[in-house]
Amino acid sequence: MDNAPTPSEPLSTLQPGQRGKVTAIVLPGASRGRIMEMGLTIGATIEVVRFAPLGDPMELKVRGFHLSLRKADAAGIQVARL
Amino acid sequence: MSDGIFRRVAIAGNPNTGKSTIFNALTGLRQKVGNYPGVTVEKKTGKFFSSHGEAMELIDLPGSYSLQVRSPDEAVARDLLLGRIAGVARPDVIIAVVDASNLDRHLYIAAQMLELGIPVVVALNMVDVAEEHGLVIDLMALRERLGVPVIPMVASKGTGIIELKQAVSRTPLHKPEQRAQLPIVYETELAALGKKLPYPAETARLEAMLLLSLDDTGLAEQCDPAHRADVAAAQARLRTHGIDPLAAPVDARYDWVAAICTAVIHRHGEDSDGLTISDRLDIVLTHKLWGWLAFLGMMTAMFLCIFLVAKWPMDWISAVVDAVASWTKTKLPDGDLQSLVSDGVIHGVGAVVVFLPQILILFFFLGLLEDSGYMARAAFIMDRLMSRVGLHGKSFVPMLSSFACAIPGIMATRTIENRKDRFVTILVAPLMSCSARLPVYTLMIALLLPAAGLWEKAGIMLSMYLLGIVAAFGMAWLFKKTLLRSETPMLLLELPPYRAPAIRGIIQRMWERGVIFLRRAGTVILALNIILWALLHYPKPADKSAPESERIANSIGGRAGKMIEPAIAPLGFDWKIGIGLVGSFAAREVFVSTMSQVYDVTDDDKDKLMDRVGAAMTAEKRETGAPMFTPLVCLSIMVFYVLAMQCLSTVAIVRRETNSWRWPLFQIAYMNALAWLASFLVYQGGKLLGWQ
Numbered sequence A: 001m002d003n004a005p006t007p008s009e010p011l012s013t014l015q016p017g018q019r020g021k022v023t024a025i026v027l028p029g030a031s032r033g034r035i036m037e038m039g040l041t042i043g044a045t046i047e048v049v050r051f052a053p054l055g056d057p058m059e060l061k062v063r064g065f066h067l068s069l070r071k072a073d074a075a076g077i078q079v080a081r082l
Numbered sequence B: 001m002s003d004g005i006f007r008r009v010a011i012a013g014n015p016n017t018g019k020s021t022i023f024n025a026l027t028g029l030r031q032k033v034g035n036y037p038g039v040t041v042e043k044k045t046g047k048f049f050s051s052h053g054e055a056m057e058l059i060d061l062p063g064s065y066s067l068q069v070r071s072p073d074e075a076v077a078r079d080l081l082l083g084r085i086a087g088v089a090r091p092d093v094i095i096a097v098v099d100a101s102n103l104d105r106h107l108y109i110a111a112q113m114l115e116l117g118i119p120v121v122v123a124l125n126m127v128d129v130a131e132e133h134g135l136v137i138d139l140m141a142l143r144e145r146l147g148v149p150v151i152p153m154v155a156s157k158g159t160g161i162i163e164l165k166q167a168v169s170r171t172p173l174h175k176p177e178q179r180a181q182l183p184i185v186y187e188t189e190l191a192a193l194g195k196k197l198p199y200p201a202e203t204a205r206l207e208a209m210l211l212l213s214l215d216d217t218g219l220a221e222q223c224d225p226a227h228r229a230d231v232a233a234a235q236a237r238l239r240t241h242g243i244d245p246l247a248a249p250v251d252a253r254y255d256w257v258a259a260i261c262t263a264v265i266h267r268h269g270e271d272s273d274g275l276t277i278s279d280r281l282d283i284v285l286t287h288k289l290w291g292w293l294a295f296l297g298m299m300t301a302m303f304l305c306i307f308l309v310a311k312w313p314m315d316w317i318s319a320v321v322d323a324v325a326s327w328t329k330t331k332l333p334d335g336d337l338q339s340l341v342s343d344g345v346i347h348g349v350g351a352v353v354v355f356l357p358q359i360l361i362l363f364f365f366l367g368l369l370e371d372s373g374y375m376a377r378a379a380f381i382m383d384r385l386m387s388r389v390g391l392h393g394k395s396f397v398p399m400l401s402s403f404a405c406a407i408p409g410i411m412a413t414r415t416i417e418n419r420k421d422r423f424v425t426i427l428v429a430p431l432m433s434c435s436a437r438l439p440v441y442t443l444m445i446a447l448l449l450p451a452a453g454l455w456e457k458a459g460i461m462l463s464m465y466l467l468g469i470v471a472a473f474g475m476a477w478l479f480k481k482t483l484l485r486s487e488t489p490m491l492l493l494e495l496p497p498y499r500a501p502a503i504r505g506i507i508q509r510m511w512e513r514g515v516i517f518l519r520r521a522g523t524v525i526l527a528l529n530i531i532l533w534a535l536l537h538y539p540k541p542a543d544k545s546a547p548e549s550e551r552i553a554n555s556i557g558g559r560a561g562k563m564i565e566p567a568i569a570p571l572g573f574d575w576k577i578g579i580g581l582v583g584s585f586a587a588r589e590v591f592v593s594t595m596s597q598v599y600d601v602t603d604d605d606k607d608k609l610m611d612r613v614g615a616a617m618t619a620e621k622r623e624t625g626a627p628m629f630t631p632l633v634c635l636s637i638m639v640f641y642v643l644a645m646q647c648l649s650t651v652a653i654v655r656r657e658t659n660s661w662r663w664p665l666f667q668i669a670y671m672n673a674l675a676w677l678a679s680f681l682v683y684q685g686g687k688l689l690g691w692q
């Protein structure tokens, strides 16, 4: 299902301020469904806002709202950097 | 309808969209909190009148709403909407509350509601915020695209409430005709699968969609074995068409919503990349250094207020209690009745009601943190620490609430989707020092360090709180490693924009809690005090002139205390403290009033009950003549109270929330064993070190 034009990388490697387009979500079924219902669908644009003071979790901006996700889970979301 | 209700209206919406504000504006004080049959989820309903005066029932759909459920709250919402709850009809109309300042995301819920085949009215709330952001929404276009009434609202100011009421009162209401379009092959599969399912035609399509969205584990858990093969086959067929059965409906709705948004939203100015106030606040509040300082500052301010500000109203309450008690003494003849009324009832209940101010302040602060949006940030910065013991940031809120009372804390665990994590949180939440322990700490600290200044007292108090926190985390870690082993769940936490908290709403909720507390004082605690009084006064000694101490020693309570004395002697406790402990197993607050009855504090030479109890306890001697309440004993008592499970209401709520007696009984056993062990170590260790 992943034939993105640009090479994709895990969301967790993006730095604050960087943005990416979701190309694939590789997570267990229930988690995948939840992430998608929150608006992180394939093709959605995500911006990394910051990391929490202790380095994890990360704060993301998607569809105009802010969401927090652990790096370990974010690693299952592939994005093409914009 | 038979019960005189003209229409049943359900209200749904993401958290922080103003759902509660609208609920309150519609129903005012005509609200009722009950339970759904057979489950532990709170059912909040209210009554209001339609524009034509007919009675309408408003049902608050619990949980952050999604038809694909992960938490018990969401399951109830889904079952209600799909008409799966026996004896409860589907609602006649749904109000979908959406946040106008962020339609891209919030219309998703409306999109889901439109698929239910129930009339929908969209409450487009927060239009003021949208305007501030420079967004203009073309209402006519939005109505046309959604095909249902759309009511612009500013719920916090009451704008739009009347129009909303009119919209749900209208007859007839039309079923929605628009909805997100799925690929044709998907629709075909839905229709085919739907026919095989035992659901009415109205909901069959959605039920089929829910099944198709499950993965293999989900299918094994949630799908009737009779349909499993059909579902799996349909999923396989969809995949050969390059369609992901889980993603397709979600994608379709979001695509539909995105297309609507492009058509109906017009932006003014170009603030899109500028930082909002909320963003600026977050730069400070989630900063590596300032974030922690702000967090600690807020927690300190909260606890200082609880101890300092609450002092005055507490003094007034004790003064009133004392005045009433002495007044009854002058009115009633000497004897059992007088003793029962003044010592058992008035002082006993008074010793508990005194804590009302502290509890109210605590709930006020928690309300402020929740309503302003800070609570989510606290979970955000605490998540890493919580993950060390295998929990996640969402467990932080229940733990913090447990400082007020374990009951709301345990109820707040419902937002935790993972069952095992939820149980771990429930098991350790009562280790957080709740406000009912405060009186015990206060009394013991006063005895421990009579001459100490405010800072030293606050320091000891703080260390007791810390002990509880450390124990909670340690036990959580242990349970996650052993009994309730499970994958660390995914954290998916929304960080809502900061908002000025609605003080009125907070005060209303605080008041509700206060009433619950008072009702408890007026029922359970009153009953306990009367029983306790009787236990301490009967049977009467044959010799009427026997001294007080002999009378208590002879009473049932005294004998019970003596019976458990061997078990608690290694902790430095005698049988009189034993009576207090026994009484506390029903409610900790009772300790102070028990002590006031045990030491028979009646002479009114000091004006505050607490001081008088303290004085009596300071004077208490062991049989050897040494003072009973040495600093070490006081410390041992405090440690015991930090860790022990002594609250019947908590036991009851744990029973309810876990739906079995296993967990509450286990909780009682482990907490009390822990308390005994810790007190033992403190007392015996202290003695070895030569402390007193």
Ligand SMILES: Nc1nc2c(ncn2[C@@H]2O[C@H](COP(=O)(O)OP(=O)(O)O)[C@@H](O)[C@H]2O)c(=O)[nH]1
Binding pocket: B013, B014, B015, B016, B017, B018, B019, B020, B021, B022, B125, B126, B127, B128, B129, B153, B154, B155, B156, B157, B371, B499, B500, B501, B502
């Ligand atoms: N500016 C603005 N604030 C609102 C509006 N409606 C509600 N609020 C505030 O938004 C916050 C969240 O509202 P609440 O009803 O608790 O949301 P819920 O979580 O969806 O139940 C509260 O502080 C409300 O006062 C509105 O139309 N405009």
